[in-house]
Amino acid sequence: MYRHSLRKRVAIAFALCVAVLSVVWGFAFFAAIRLSEDRVLTQQLQLAANSYPIMPANMRSYDTTAGLPAQLQAWALTNPAVGLYEFEAEELHVAVVDSGNERQRAFVVFDVSGIEAASSEDWWLLLVITGVVGTLGVLGFGLGVLVMRRAVAPVAQLAKAVADIDVEHLSMDDYKRIASSRFGDDEVGVLAATIEKMLERISAFVARERYFTGSASHELRTPITVITGALELLEQSELSTSDMKALDRVRRATLDMRTTIEMFLCLARETDDGLYQEQFFVRPLVSNAVELQRHLLSRKLVDVEIDYLANPAVNGHPQAFAIAVNNLVRNAFEHTLAGQGPVRIRIDEHELLVTNQLSNGTDAQYSPTEASSRGYGLGLGIVQRLCERNGWSFTLRADEQRVVARLSW
Structure with missing residues (x-):
């Protein structure tokens, strides 16, 4: 427990250091003056002794x-x-x-001939004085470091305690290390209390996040499962053509809703049981995304060309990758006008390219936010976040009359 504030302790430490150094330097100069005085008198006495019994008349x-x-x-x-x-x-x-x-x-x-020291003696005296001054300087520096270190010790202690905290796995020992009662009522104590409250809020937020994702995962998926089951029962009954079209629209909307729910739950999870290090193949996920979104091209007479140049294996979250690919394919299909195909998808060893045609001529590169505002799909911002979470790279480029989405790993 410290009785004074950090500012006052630093000021006291600085004043103490200056005072001690001033006293030491004062004694050093006083000793030098006395030494010079004694040296002159000694030289004068020695000269008189050497001339005895005739006293020198200098x-x-x-x-x-x-x-x-x-x-x-x-x-x-x-x-x-x-x-x-x-x-x-x-x-x-x-x-x-x-x-x-x-x-x-x-x-x-x-x-003063015979009294003043020779030049060689002066050099030796200068060397001694320099050594003494250097030694005092080193001692003064060490004293200053020691005093200042003692003055800021609470700050260093708090910084070390904060650095040792694992935010993802908080324990009671972590709270004890940064307890504000350990640092008094000064500025360091206020900072420790603020950090303590912040950790409490983080812990509460993480608990709420885990509860929400766990509950939402069940509560949101259950209605989708019920709707899907009802659609399967309706498909087995005799329906008119218009009813089948309406049923098909409901099925697609349900699929989009399921994809959206999975996407947001994937982004909301802080941890996901090590799935971010799972290895999976790209080709099956791309083929599945094309089949799921092919209905968007049913009336556009647009072909889809897929170049399987490789079947790479990627480390990361397979569901996140599937969501990202579904977004890119859906955006490409939705923003390709009738007769402006084909939509080209190319899979290389380290990247996936999705290219579609535009009706207007542009030549620029956009961020996901800018692309969303220009009508290329709100899901691109989500794709960007998924890529950042998994260590992938995502870019979108509009060149002449094409839009090229590039997902690399």
Whole structure:
């Protein structure tokens, strides 16, 4: 349980990291200053010890320009302003002071030869400082990562819990892993509570979907079965020609209704007992679809040409494939006008082509939704969904005066 919100914890972690790094850097710079100070005093003392018993006179004052060291006299004649000056080549530090005489300056010269470190020592000192700075930087980075990781740990914990959930097979352990009570009342707790409610809604939806498809499968098929049985009894009685035509229309409407029910139930099912991996042959399904829809061409004098170039075996849902083929064949038969045949169906190793003639000249490729709006059949959108569910591909192309539906696998 966390007492503060995620935003406040991140701010506190950042402030803590900055404060710790600032303190560490402050101690590092203070230590460097003290080290430099001790080093200068040590060098001065060592120089004095080496000159014992004569004390080195490396700091002297001069009231006149003529008394200055020869290398400084030309510079002193330029009447420099009061201040401090350094001459690296001569290893001299000079302080120009006001002597009270407007025409004459006083000089204090500090000879640092033997006190300043050699260049090689400077490089070693720079290397040591760089190493210390690098080490502090790495430690600071590690500290920042550690602090920020602790600050966002609830978010990572919630993300891992959500990633481990199998939405299709929810269990009580899944609900326990994302229980909002585990994450407090901050932003992470609100997010966990939202995800928890969403999972509850998904579970309820899946339960309703399974109940609906199970009930609808029985309740919708039963009337169709009753109607089909009644039609078979009527066929055995003596009927007039007009009654036979009406009976034939009822039979076709019943068949269309059965196909529609099977199609929507197939789309509504979330799972279908592994039928999406069943292997089946394409040729029998195509032949059956042509025979079922042939009545649509009875008065159009349109031929059907079927090229069986192969008899491929396809993995997927056989009922879904049969529904898709029935839709394509029915659309082709319905939208072929009298005398504009033939309707060509070609089966290759990896695709099925259904081609029919149009009365208008076009040259475009449409999506299933666009094709439905142009009158090529509302079932094409359903065909597209069935193909997506099974990993097949479906395209519809209107070229010149033809419509070519392509179903590939």
